[in-house]
Amino acid sequence: MGRTARIDRDMILDAALAIADQHGLEAVTMAAIANRVGVTPMALYRHVANKMAVLDGLVERLLTEFPSPASDAPWAERLGSLAGEIRAMACRHPDVFPLLLQRPAITPEALHVRGGIYRALEEAGVDPERVARTERLISTAILGFATSEVSGRFSHHPPAELDADFERLLEMLGQFIESEANAAGVRDRQPVSQPT
Amino acid sequence: MGRTARIDRDMILDAALAIADQHGLEAVTMAAIANRVGVTPMALYRHVANKMAVLDGLVERLLTEFPSPASDAPWAERLGSLAGEIRAMACRHPDVFPLLLQRPAITPEALHVRGGIYRALEEAGVDPERVARTERLISTAILGFATSEVSGRFSHHPPAELDADFERLLEMLGQFIESEANAAGVRDRQPVSQPT
DNA sequence: ACCTGAACACCGTTCAAGT
DNA sequence: ACCTGAACACCGTTCAAGT
Numbered sequence: 001m002g003r004t005a006r007i008d009r010d011m012i013l014d015a016a017l018a019i020a021d022q023h024g025l026e027a028v029t030m031a032a033i034a035n036r037v038g039v040t041p042m043a044l045y046r047h048v049a050n051k052m053a054v055l056d057g058l059v060e061r062l063l064t065e066f067p068s069p070a071s072d073a074p075w076a077e078r079l080g081s082l083a084g085e086i087r088a089m090a091c092r093h094p095d096v097f098p099l100l101l102q103r104p105a106i107t108p109e110a111l112h113v114r115g116g117i118y119r120a121l122e123e124a125g126v127d128p129e130r131v132a133r134t135e136r137l138i139s140t141a142i143l144g145f146a147t148s149e150v151s152g153r154f155s156h157h158p159p160a161e162l163d164a165d166f167e168r169l170l171e172m173l174g175q176f177i178e179s180e181a182n183a184a185g186v187r188d189r190q191p192v193s194q195p196t
Numbered sequence: 197m198g199r200t201a202r203i204d205r206d207m208i209l210d211a212a213l214a215i216a217d218q219h220g221l222e223a224v225t226m227a228a229i230a231n232r233v234g235v236t237p238m239a240l241y242r243h244v245a246n247k248m249a250v251l252d253g254l255v256e257r258l259l260t261e262f263p264s265p266a267s268d269a270p271w272a273e274r275l276g277s278l279a280g281e282i283r284a285m286a287c288r289h290p291d292v293f294p295l296l297l298q299r300p301a302i303t304p305e306a307l308h309v310r311g312g313i314y315r316a317l318e319e320a321g322v323d324p325e326r327v328a329r330t331e332r333l334i335s336t337a338i339l340g341f342a343t344s345e346v347s348g349r350f351s352h353h354p355p356a357e358l359d360a361d362f363e364r365l366l367e368m369l370g371q372f373i374e375s376e377a378n379a380a381g382v383r384d385r386q387p388v389s390q391p392t
Numbered sequence: 393a394c395c396t397g398a399a400c401a402c403c404g405t406t407c408a409a410g411t
Numbered sequence: 412a413c414c415t416g417a418a419c420a421c422c423g424t425t426c427a428a429g430t
Contacts, residue, residue, distance in 0.1 A: 144340020
């Protein structure tokens, strides 16, 4: 019995991600993956269910690549650097990154990433009941921008302009978070009052 | 000479869009398109360059489906209803819509859509030099939200919650536009003044 | 238990041939 | 001028067979 497996799921995903980054998503083929890990295409099916499972594995990989934000900096700084890292990750994986916008954000890895943002928002003073929706809005905007940038929608703009635009996006989101936090603070102090 | 052509580019795109809407983007195959227009797959190549050209044609179709916003309503209302129509279009074409985020926004059709937004922003009082960047930010946010909603990223949320989230997104963008307009207004009245 | 060879249905695309 | 048949290289996937 030829015991020692020569490949495993991780090697397959490594190969698939490398191919996607170097030659695009359409080059990610069972044959190309197999060739890269030194095996026959049919051998892959013992370690992954099918090609869709490979694609799922790729977005899982992106999610686990997220660093948890260091928790000692003030919230605004923490969210800002996290956003910057997301954008950098999009540049590293321009073909796989857009898939993040198209998959349910409920995998364990996705939940972990969101946890970091939740804590920063609560610390900013956002009403806990509104933290989830606030997070959804800001990550959608950031993912949308990074996807646009990296997959060609903004390809006719010089990079410096895109940097400035991204800064402006972060300013807008910061303003939004602050207005959320203020609203929560006001509600705390004067629970149901209505100005006449 | 069998003169009268039985198919043309428009029929091909009609068929491709219908297939994508009904059975998903992966079902859009040269054979399926040909079958739907009653012809052999090879016949398509006389009217479109290749499959990528068909995909390009599909996003062009989505763009031309945008109505120009009626110009008699106030700007906020106009942008709001335009955003709503974009979201409705995403629901009509859930598989093709995400491609909008991934293609250069410089086709004639894309320019036409942006023109309507530009006018609304200028009318809102945004500095003409900043209109383009402002438009980029708000359409990215709206496209990102609609893409997320329609391609499953928010599939674990009840629709009513998504409606509320979309409202909130529009509020945030409205606030942003107003703060841009105020900044422009202030600059007009006191050109270079700095508060001490 | 893991990998391979052979095989299948299905892709996109070409080119010469028909009308 | 437009469509088709035959053909090619390439997909994903299966299954029985090898070690």
